[in-house]
Amino acid sequence: MKNYLKLLNFEVNRFFKLYLTLIGLIIVSQFIGAVVVSKGYMNDVDQVMYKKQLSMSQYTEDYGLFSFDQFVGSEWFLLPIFFSIAVLMIYVFFIWYRDWFGKNTFIYRLLMLPTERITIYFSKLTTIMLLVLGLVALQIVLISIEIQIVNSIIPTDLQSHFLFYDFYSLRMWGWLYPNTFTEFILIYGVGLIFVAVLFTAILIERSYGLKGIFIAIVYGMLSFGVFIAPLLVNRLLNGYFYTLEVFLMELVISIIVLVSAIWIANYLLKYKIRV
Amino acid sequence: MIEVKNVEKKYGRKRVLNSLSFTAEKGEITCLIGINGVGKTTIMKAIMALTPINSGEILIDGEKIRKESYEKVTFIPDTITMLPQMKICDAFAFMADFYKNWNPQRAEELLQFFKLDPTERIANLSKGNMAKVNMILGLALDVDYLLMDEPFSGIDIFSREQIAEVFTSHLIEDRGVIITTHEISDIEHLIDRAVLIDNGKVLKEFSVEEVREKDGKSVVDVMREVYGR
16 A cells, blocks of 8 residues: 555656646636637627627627637637647556656566555556546636636626536536536546556557557457446347446446456566566 | 576567576576577566566575565666666665665665766766666665676676676675676676576586586686587
């Protein structure tokens, strides 16, 4: 346990510089975006009101109100998020491969630590989850600041009422920010299983080389197949099961997929890994 | 004692180790000799469970390797096993963090002996100094067995001398050392036992001193005989 925490701390530190860069990029882009989108909107409003000699209330009647969605849907807001997701996805692979490749061969050190090797796997897995959750939490804070920025530029008379809570009702954000604790566990649990299966696939490749790529792909597809099996069966039977039944089956299957990923990884790290 | 028993290892269809056996005693320096590509490094990796073997058995003091074994036996590969962006002192802190038997006094002693600056970044070290740091990472562990892969290759003459000096010092005494080389002349006077390997097989295993005294032969003489060159 102590070694797990030490390794976790070590792994997080290794990504930290890049992480701070990502955070900086998101903050700068979104804050500039909040100003640019709001100012741009106000410019349009001013021009239209001037040209057509409209009052503010006439304007809102004809053209509608500004919605915060317009900012949330802009590339200023979305691009840094997509970029961060892409970087983290790449890092899921890089977090392993960086130890094998390059001049240093740090994997020698990691595998020669007087600790269960699966600890390395757990520490890397936790690192990815922490990095993701960190960004998700950051975004919540940023949104509330961005609402303030928009409010300071666009008079509230021109805005449709946007409660902080509305943010959660936006479809795509429902995924990142589940409404209930159960949903939170569900969505991020699926995420965890996804990363765990990818990690195990990477270790299969690292253990069996070229042949391993093929096995890894088969393993990945198999895991996915098993994972969605309850949903598929239910679909085939035209919804024969109750939602709760499907949920329970899915829960059991999820645990099976996760445990087998960890079990295989443990076996490979112990007996099959090559440096 | 490290016992390597009938170890077989294949890469694809190629057989790298072919029923290879030898033993290395504590308190002795055992040298694995053979040209490049005969599987010397593979043997070391196999002992440390860094690569799987197809059959056979490797025992360290009569036990198969487990996580506690890494406090008992360590491996110094021919590339550094720390992150390049770390400073030497960071690397030492990492070792102290994870190994109970990391000996900070000895690490300090070795740093001074090699005249290295602990605040230097590993990436900025010369090849010779990097090899020295790599060596310290192994030597400063209070382990019973040390495996060293080609500690002298590609290093300048003065660094070689320094490293050779370590071998005759108290730092090595009482420990079991397995060392590989393809140029025996540098270390012939240091080693106790020689294991000649070719095509993944042990051709001959002998005590250097015995052969020298009885037959008046050097390791190189024996090699000429065995390899027929």
